[in-house]
Amino acid sequence: MPIYRAPVRDTAFVIRDVLNYQRLDNIAGFADLSPDVLEAILDEGAKLAENVMQPLNRAGDMEGCVRHEDGSVSTPKGFAEAYRQYCEGGWMGLSSPAEYGGQGLPYLVHTAVGEFLSSANMALMMYPGLTQGAIAAILTHGTDEQKQTFLPKMVEGGWTGTMNLTEPHCGTDLGLLRTKAVPNGDGSYKISGQKIFISAGEHDMAENIIHLVLARIEGAPEGTKGISLFIVPKLKLDKAGNLGGPNGVSCGSIEEKMGIHGNATCVMNYDEAEGFLLGAENGGLKAxxxxxxxxxxxxxxxxxxxxxxxxxxxxxxxxxxxxxxxxxxxxxxxxxxxxxxxxxxxxxxxxxxxxxxxxxxxxxxxxxxxxxxxxxxxxxxxxxxxxxxxxxxxxxxxxxxxxxxxxxxxxxxxxxxxxxxxxxxxxxxxxxxxxxxxxxxxxxxxxALDLVGRKLAQNGGRAVQTFFKTVGDFCEEHRSDEKMAPYTKALKKGLSDLQAATLWLMQNAMQKPDNAGAASYDYMHLFGLVAFGFMWARMVKVAQDSLAQGAGGGAGFMERKLTLGRFFMERAMPETSAHLVRISSGADTVMALPAEAF
The missing domain is CATH 1.20.140.10 (Butyryl-CoA Dehydrogenase, subunit A, domain 3)
Structure with missing residues (x-):
């Protein structure tokens, strides 16, 4: 049977020693996160992952979810109880604002614990994971009334959330979507259409499900400019925010998938369901x-x-x-x-x-x-x-x-x-x-296309230049440190390859966009190698300093960091050169064959 042990020590090392989170105690949420509190949160998150979530992982994969004739869905045995323990422990609201019932701790901590729980049971953790995204969207774009109505219940976990984008004919190209929204005249809308691949679309773990649905208001412009986002609850709410009768939302089927069987990935049907605009009209993509x-x-x-x-x-x-x-x-x-x-x-x-x-x-x-x-x-x-x-x-x-x-x-x-x-x-x-x-x-x-086509040029390339400077400054700062040389030399070579690839794109992608498309995937992985190499160099520096000071009983742990970092620099970082060669070859051979030759 599979096992899992949460990497608490390694996570704490990164947060405490590498990122030095305590320097940010002037930022909301960090002042309350003492080292003792951090350790306690990580320990408790590990216990929940190891003792509650992980034992259900294989069983959930084998059992899967079941849709019943009335459209309701049952999750695998034990999932609902495990989710209840997750909510009662306050994990859903760990980093949510206190005014909506959350604990207001840093997103950093939420991410750390999230790894433990997802390693233990990825399918189960998708239910609260989708809710976190819905909370973020309502928090950023919702009206005060919408925030007060939906966020407290979602933060405590009594209500879960989803995101509804994909349609049978429409995946990445959202401009093709057909789901429509008709104004009711009272501020609400009738939402009609079908969405597919909706993770956690229907289940038995919460009393209500808050769907965020992309739709086009009648008369809106074609394409992505005419898309709006709507809050569509599974159960309607009365004026006081209490649960009412069913909305025009139903699960038509559960997708039969290769994996994540414990998550209900649904075909969702909207039949004049009552919905409420979230954010600006025709501003759905931004939201x-x-x-x-x-x-x-x-x-x-x-x-x-x-x-x-x-x-x-x-x-x-x-x-x-x-x-x-x-x-x-x-x-x-x-x-x-x-x-x-x-x-x-x-x-x-x-x-x-x-x-x-x-x-x-x-x-x-x-x-x-x-x-x-x-x-x-x-x-x-x-x-x-x-x-x-x-x-x-x-x-x-x-x-x-x-x-x-x-x-x-x-x-x-x-x-x-x-x-x-x-x-x-x-x-x-x-x-x-x-x-x-x-x-x-x-x-x-x-x-990869988002990285090359949008993020590199954003704000005149400010972000990528900042990254280059951050990594370059680190290498320069430790240039005379002989112990760091095996790490900084490899990192600097990787950075040089990344800068060369970026320059090649600047010179060759504008006049021939296919060059950007052909290069994007290698560029993404080249960027990832440099980013990971940068993190290894930072971890190694902390480990070397700790060993120089006696390591406080953790010498073995720190020595392992040096070995793993050396392995990464010797065995992984050289791949940056291969990525650069492929990027620089351009798009000619990629695009040469006519479509009928495939």
Whole structure:
């Protein structure tokens, strides 16, 4: 049976020692987050993940969700009770504003605990995960009345939320959507249409579900300019905000999926359902992107979370499975064979996964911290820089971590050999669950295009130049430090490749847009390698300083950081050169074949 242990120590190391979160005690939420409080939150989150969520993961995958004749949906056995414990523990409102019942703690902490819970049970955690995005959209774009009506119940977890974008004929190109909204004359609208792939669209875990639905008001302009966003509750509310009768919202079916079987991914039918405009008329995409950007970081976290869970199971198996002898001589002479952990190829798999996991975790926590600064700091310059990092890195983290999450799940499965292909070991579920994260909330090819086509040029390239300076300044600051040389030299080479790729795009993409399209995917992964290398260099510097000061009993932990960081710089960072070569080759061969030749 699969196991999971939350990486509490590693997470605390990043938050406390690498990011030095206590320097921000002048920002709302940070003053209340003492090291003791942080440790307690991480410990309790780990217990919830390990003891409540993880035991339901494989059973939920096997049982799945069931739609009944009346359109209601039952989640797998134990899911509703686990969700109740999640809500009673105050986890839904961990970083939500206190005025709506939340605890107001940093989003940084929410992200840290979110990794634990998603590693333990990705499908179950999608129910509150979608709610978090809906909360963000209403908080940012809702009227005072809408906030007071919906947010307290959503923050406490009594009501959950969804996002409804995709239609049968319309995925990424939302300008084609057909769902319509007809004004009722009293401020409400009749919403009619069909949405597909709606995660957590119907279930038995909350008393109401608040759907955020993209639709076109009658007479609105064609394309994306005429899209509006609406709040459409499953159950209507009376004027006092109390639950009333059913709305014209129903689950037509549950999608039969490759993975995340424990999450009800629904076809949702809207038949003149009562809805309320969220944000400005025809401003639906702007409002929805608030939710989507939060969701994209949540999906990036899922990629990391599945990779971590798969790694832990593979590492455990590799320590126990006896097969063959070490190439350098027996390591367990008292046994008939050595554990497979002695074999270089097994170690290559495990070291690769772990090195990316630890860098990815640090990068996600760094960007979560930027979100806190962007949304809570009173320093305008600090907010702007944080917003730049957040906008730039969101598509990078979503694309790279989910690509790597699937790749690593497969690598971990490979460690098991034939047993990895057998369901009882649970590795198949990690592979199947990880696959969706590369697709939803904008397929990774779209993330790459967003990065190259929008984020690089935004504000005159300010964000990417800030990133280049941040990484370059770090390398320069430690240029004379011999102990840091193996890390900073590799990082500086990767940064040089990234800058060269950026310059090539500036010179070749404007006159020939296909060059940007052909280069975008490699550029995204090149950017990710440099970002992860930067995080490794930062972690290594902290570890070296700690060792120089005696490490306080944590010498083994710090030494492992140096080894993993060295592995990343030697085995992963050189790939930046290959990405640069592919980027610089342009689009000619990519676009050369006529369509009928495929």
């Amino acid at each position: 929805m992107f608030t939710m989507m950007n939060e969701a994209r970081l949540g999906v990036a976290l899922q990629g990391l979370a599945v990779s971590e869970a798969a790694y832990q199971n593979a590492a455990d198996y590799a320590r126990e499975r006896l097969q063959g002898r070490s190439l350098s001589g027996p390591k367990a002479p008292d046994k008939k064979a050595d554990p497979i952990i002695v074999h270089p190829d097994i170690r290559r798999n495990l070291m690769t996964i772990r090195a990316f996991n630890e860098a990815g975790r640090a990068a996600l926590l760094w960007i979560a911290l930027q979100s806190d600064i962007a949304n809570r700091s009173e320093d305008e310059k600090a907010r702007q820089e944080a917003e730049d990092h957040l906008a730039l890195m969101t598509p990078v983290l979503k694309g790279v971590l989910t690509d790597k999450g699937f790749e690593h799940a497969v690598m971990a499965q490979q460690v098991f050999g034939g047993h990895g292909y057998i369901e009882e070991h649970g590795m198949s579920q990690f592979v199947r669950d990880a696959r969706i994260a590369m697709i939803y909330e904008g397929a990774n090819g779209i993330q």
